[in-house]
Amino acid sequence: MSRTVPAVVRAMDILELFLDVDAELSPRDVAARLGLPRTTVFELLNTLVSRGYLTRTGEDSSRYRLGVRVFQLGSAYSERLDLAREGRRVAGEVAGLCDETVHVAVLDGSDVVYIAKVDSTRSVRMVSAVGRRLPAHCSAVGKMLLAGLPSSAVRARLPQNRPLSALTPRTLTSVRKLERELERIRGEGVAFEHGESNDDVSCVSAPVYDHGGSMVAAMSISVPSSRWDHKSDMEWAQLVTEGAAQLSRQLGHVANAQRLPTER
CATH class of the missing domain: 3.30.450.40 (GAF domain)
Structure with missing residues (x-):
């Protein structure tokens, strides 16, 4: 079996959380749902934001929702x-x-x-x-x-x-x-x-x-x-x-x- 990269798996796990909920998620929500350390969650969230897969929202930008990059990938998949x-x-x-x-x-x-x-x-x-x-x-x-x-x-x-x-x-x-x-x-x-x-x-x-x-x-x-x-x-x-x-x-x-x- 091919080796998987734990950090990539965790990032995908975070993105897939948004498949099941309509609301935005906080770092605490993500950490609780995935059982990950808060520091790890912050690093992963910041990385996904920097690449456009998530975006910050809320009055204090402390919550997250899917970003436009996910839509672009989905549209590319749908067109093909x-x-x-x-x-x-x-x-x-x-x-x-x-x-x-x-x-x-x-x-x-x-x-x-x-x-x-x-x-x-x-x-x-x-x-x-x-x-x-x-x-x-x-x-x-x-x-x-x-x-x-x-x-x-x-x-x-x-x-x-x-x-x-x-x-x-x-x-x-x-x-x-x-x-x-x-x-x-x-x-x-x-x-x-x-x-x-x-x-x-x-x-x-x-x-x-x-x-x-x-x-x-x-x-x-x-x-x-x-x-x-x-x-x-x-x-x-x-x-x-x-x-x-x-x-x-x-x-x-x-x-x-x-x-x-x-x-x-």
Whole structure:
């Protein structure tokens, strides 16, 4: 394992304190949270101020908040970020663990569009393609993405006076039943599909969040129904949740920052 530099680690620890709080911090706050000597904290804070990563604030300049240099670094990272590229990279890692097909999709109106896909190496696998569109209500990724919207926004995207289109006999065609399913998904954090878009495929999906806490995509694992059993629900759900969380971190997401829909 490569050697780390203790002073750099401590400086990063100080900066990361500001990920969890909105208020400014005093040297005493920092020392108490990290268990560091007050002298060490002052030296580190002064160094971070001198480089623009922190700035002094308060009437007596005895408190600190993040400086403009952090914003510049974050902006540079964001400008170079490509959701499809990062999605494919993380999907590849998830597919390597389960050897099943992994997708990343985004919501476009009432449809989902696949922006990344990594195939299973097995002879029997899901047939799909990047760029393919599917009605959101009949896919695990689509239901996950719809669940990330307030109910009023969901209703605005779906027909209210006619049934939803059906791709298989198992597709949810009732808007009311779909809304109940979305409520369940909001509570559980994962979405399932068993033969709703393809008779022979089961899927599980988890949300992908950006740096502001908005759900911007969903990741799914798609498995031929012949390889899915009752135990698979938990196994695939855990794996796709971990993969989606990893992709969210790549997008700058902090775990407690997602905005859950509250409007009804």
